[in-house]
Structures are given as C-alpha cells and as structure tokens.
Amino acid sequence: MRTAVKGLAAVLLSSLLAVPATAADAAAATPVRGLEIGVPAYVWPGDPMLTDLKAATPATSIVILNPGNGDSPFDASWQAQADTLRQGVTATGAHTRVLGYVHTENGSRSVAAVKASIDNYLKTADGRLHVDGIFFDVVNRECGTNNSIRDYYHSLRQYVQDTMDGVDPSVQDLVVDNPGTAIADCYLEPGHRTADTFVTYEGSYADYTGGGWLGGNVFNYTAGYYSGATFDPSGTAFWHLVYDVPDTAAMQTSLTTAFNRGAGYAYATGAGLPNPWNVSPSWKFGAQTSYAATIG
Template identity: 35%
Template sequence: MRRIPWRPRARIMAVVITLFVAALGLSNAAAANTATANTATVQHIAVPAYFNPNGSPGSTFWTQLDQSTPAVGIAVANPDSGPGSAFDQGYANAVQAATNSGVQVIGYVDTGYFGTTGRTTRDGQTTTAAWTAQAQADVDNWYSWYGGYGLAGIFFDDGLADCGTDNAHVSLYEAINTFTKQNHSGALTVDNPGVAADQCYADAADVLVMFEGTYADYTTWTAPAWELSSTDPDKFWHLIYNTPTQANMENAVSLSKQRNAGYLYVTDDNLPNPWDTLPTGTYWSDELSQSAADGGGGGGGGSCTPIAGSGDITSYSACMTATTETFTATFNVAASFHHVFIDTDNNQSTGFQLPAPSTSALGADYMIENNTLYQSLSSGWSWTPVAGVSPNMTQNGNTYTWTVPLSALNNPATTQQAEFNGNTFYTDPVTFAQS
C-alpha cells in the first residue's frame, strides 16, 4: 500500500541553552516571516486514510473518522496505490459509511510526475502518454466501482510543483483535472506535490497539498507568499507527521492557521508509513477541537481590542482563549529583536524582573523573542528555549502577531500580564484573561 511520498528536509535539532547577558542584552533568534498574511480560522481535518477497512485495526480507524465529523472533512482511500485491480466491498462499505457521516472520501491516483522523472507505470512504461492513460483509467475505475457509494473525488499524488517550460508541467495537471471533472460531475480534486507549488497550479485542482513532512521541519518552514495572501484557505492542505506530543500538535495547528491552510492533518505516526494509523485519545480529540477553534479571541480584560499606546510601540494587545494566547503590536521604529514578556503566574515576584525604563518589573515567566519562546530561569537575564514550540511571528507592515499554545506554558493563571519591548522602549503592562 502506497504512502504519500515523504520529502527529506534539513532538520534543525533543538539545543537547550542558557543565556547570561546584560539586562538589556538581546540574543539571536530565527528570522521573521515578513509576508503579509491572511490566517485560516476554522479548518477541517483531511486524512490520508491509508488503512484497510477489511479487518482490525483499519476498520476501527475508519469508524473513528466517521465519528469525528464535522471536524473531519476529507479522507483519502487507497487500496493499492490506486483503486486496486478489482472492486472491494469492504472499501465500498467504508466509503458509504464515511459519506453518510459527512466525510468526503476521495480516491488515490498516482500520477508518477507524469513520467518526467523516469518513474514507470504499472506495466513498465515511462512516457507522459502512458502515465496519463493510467491516471485516467484509475479515475474511471474509482468512479465505476465506488461512485455509487458516494465517492467525492480524486487525490492525485506524486505531483509536480513547478510550472515547467511554457507551463508544460502544470498543463498536465490541468488536463487530468479537466478530464476528471468533465467525466465525473462534482468531483473534488486534490494535487499533492508535497512541497509548495507555484501559483500557476492555483486552478489545476480544487486543493493543493503545500507541505508534507515532519513537525520539526514544519516549525521552520515558510509558506509561499501567494498562499499567505490568498483569500481562500480551503485551497491549501498541510500534512505533518512525527509530531510526538499533544503540545507539539497544538503548535502545529496554530502554525497552520497562521500559514492560511484550510485543511490539515497532524499525526504522531512516523515513517516508513505515517498514514497507516490515526491518533487516539486526547491527542485526537484535542486536534479536532483545535482545528475548529477560532485563532483569535481573548485580550486585555477578555477582548482583543488593541491599546492605542504611543511612542515606539502602538496598537498592542494580548489575548487568551481556552487553547492559545495571541499577542499583537505595531513597532514604529526599526528593531532587530521584538519581545513579548509574559507573566503567566500573575506573580510579579517570580520570573525575569524587567529593568527601567519599563514602568513595571512584571515578573516575566516567559519571553517571546522574534519567533522563539523562552522560559525564565531566574529573576535575571537567564532563559531556556521551550522545545517544540515556535510562535512563528508573522508580519503585516510594521505589525507583528504571535500565537502560542496554552499547553506550552507551565500551569498558566487565568489572568496574566504582558509587556512589549523593542530596543529600549517598553509598553505599559497589558492585563488579559481567558475569553
């Protein structure tokens, strides 16, 4: 059974460090994402359901999907790197049950990069024409065998991501998309290059898988500008595996919203096939609720209404929901490092004591510096990075926004304070509570 091909990427190992510098000293942090971005708020889980419904545990996972609507929007069925060689009643029953529960089941079709990389079809051919013929036959078999059971569309795997000379590559996917929609009315189509596709693919399918990889890679990945600026988050799908903890999963969901993905799937499963199980227990139930939750909420006293402020930092706010904290501020002067200091235990005597010219010692238990979250080790300038969490600072002009999963903070109080800093300028503290 074929999995969605994984693409190795450079891996950055987390190293716990302790920083001792002058009270106003600043440490290095990862560069900000400077694209002007839209953000997805309510999302749908879209699952590569590469588990066989003809027996356990596959049948259990299909039932789990059926019971997870409306959060689960799409499931990809994959008997054998495609529809298989014959009709399978077990898959027909799975497609029908999922459809009846509200899940759109789409069938896996391998495009083999249309032969451009030398991949062979099932009968050993490498030409574009042979791959096109095989893909069209697979599409027709999916609908012939399972269309009557509610099949909703087709998932085209092993996709190209570049336009190609004179748009030769994207034209291949536009053609198979047209073939599918003309012959099977209402078909939902998905292209999976597994990496960020060029904007020429915007009309080559209804949905594009723009990221497929590990959680470690996802925390440092940057979505392309055309995805970030799109007004249609449902065009984009992110697949994130090897996400070991629930806190990691929550952070991945938060990042996917900031990156404007309307569909996502996060799993703790790993290679060689990260798509042959489903997460279970609170990890799964929390993923369903995280994806459905609005990314905003909360703020100074329970709303995200910004405080006007004056000077180097204006229009700032701190917000808290049941699952996340969000911080926004406009920096009116150039600053190499943009800080948010957070008093999560509402106790000014613990954590880093902010120096003058801050108007308050605050007692910062955590600090965001650019897109890194640090935990305080003492009342002085001594910090350690929080492993597995990237607030992924986004920027719209001079306005910066950070979102942190609440699970990344150690026993946070229901009422907290935050203060923004750039260069030597500090805002007044912002008091905020869960909305």
C-alpha cells in the first residue's frame, strides 16, 4: 500500500478452496468489540486530509503516517502531526493510535534496512515516542520454506516491541502487517504471531462486493480459506481497506460487510488508484466513525 498502491494479490494457489469455518471458528466469530475505523493518510504534514482527521468526531481509531514511503525523516513537523492526532477520542473512549509506515518488499528487503526505517519513527532526537507502533506494507502472505518468511516478520515485530519498550514501557505497541489479501495461518500461530492486526483485504468496492473476496481472512495450505476467528478473541485481528466506493450508502455497505467478514477495523473511500489514500472521502471521517460505532 505504497503511494503507488499495490493491487490485491493476483496469483492464488489452486488447491486453496473456500471452506466453511470450523465449529470452533464459528463459535469465536463474534468479536468482543464492534467495528473501528483505521485510515491510511499518505499525505504530507499540513495536508487537508490530516486537518479533516483531526476534526473528526468520533476520531478514527488508527491513522497511518507515511513520510515518503517511510524513507523520509520523521522530523519535528511529522512528530507534531502525530502528537495532535493521538489526542483524538474514538467512539470507544480511547485515543487515536498513530502508526509509522515501513515497506518490506514481500520479505526481500534486508532486516537491517527495515530496522533503520523502524528506528526513524521510534528513536527520535527527543527520546520520546510519537507513534504507537509500525505498519508494515508489501507483506508476503506465504510462510516460506521452514516458515522462513513468517519468521522474518516475526523478528521485525519483536524488534518493534523491544524498541518501544526501551523508550516508553507505558505505551502499548501495535504492529500491523499488510499483505492486502488473506494471510497464511502460520503468521498467527501462538508464539510466532507476526502482528497484532493484518490487512486481509485491500481493493476496490466492486471486487469486495463481487468476486474479489477470497472467502476468509486466513488460509491453510490444506484446508483452504477460513475466517480466522479462532485467532481473534478481541475482534481486532483483521482490517479491510476498500476504495472506489461510489457513495455514502456504499460506504455503509462496505463497513457492514467488513464486520460480517470478521474485520475489527475497516476504511472506505471514494478515491481510486493510483493512490486512494491521499484525500478525504466525500462523506468525511465523522460519518464513517459514527456509522461504524453502530455496528456490532
């Protein structure tokens, strides 16, 4: 989900057929919380989109900041934006959580380079945390040989946790992985989980309400696609991002559909490719956060 947005993964494993959730999966399908709104804001400090986000009532639950695809310095101007956004109060009474954007090139980017990008957000000159965690983009959805790709992302999550704890143990870290499609369930295995939340849909409204939904948030190489509810006792493990949404009614349909498909976070925008994440939706953020608060 860079500024030049990647599309939904096009190559599907032919052996992965949509299957019904197990009884245990179905039993866990009702989240503890309702739906919340998480927004990628791929703009520069002072952009009208950030002004709209600050004014939203209720506030959005998550905002992703993206300084030059994560490679530009997270300097004082960015820190000020983050600090202001974190003062927003959501429908649940919590404060907005701000995440820094880091790309991973499907697991091929060197760990050292990724850690340098993480440090850009977490190791600031004033020694304070201005973000609540990291949003990893261009994430590989496959386990890899002997779970090598999964373990790459697991090590990055541990680095974020350790670094944030070293700066300010009082801040609850949040790590998000964005494959933009269903993730292999090895990524959610206890003791090896690579993120708190996974973006398991990033695509158009037409695909989301048509044939673009694969049938689940996670997949297993043998069993196929399933909801992933058994990995998600808090109801916040999955996040759906929908663009090219035609109107307010379709926005509401997107959010309701996201919740019904097991998402704890969602976002719908009327903007489209090549970058749906650099402008406010015409219905503004408050309409979306208010509607989401009625779901669940």
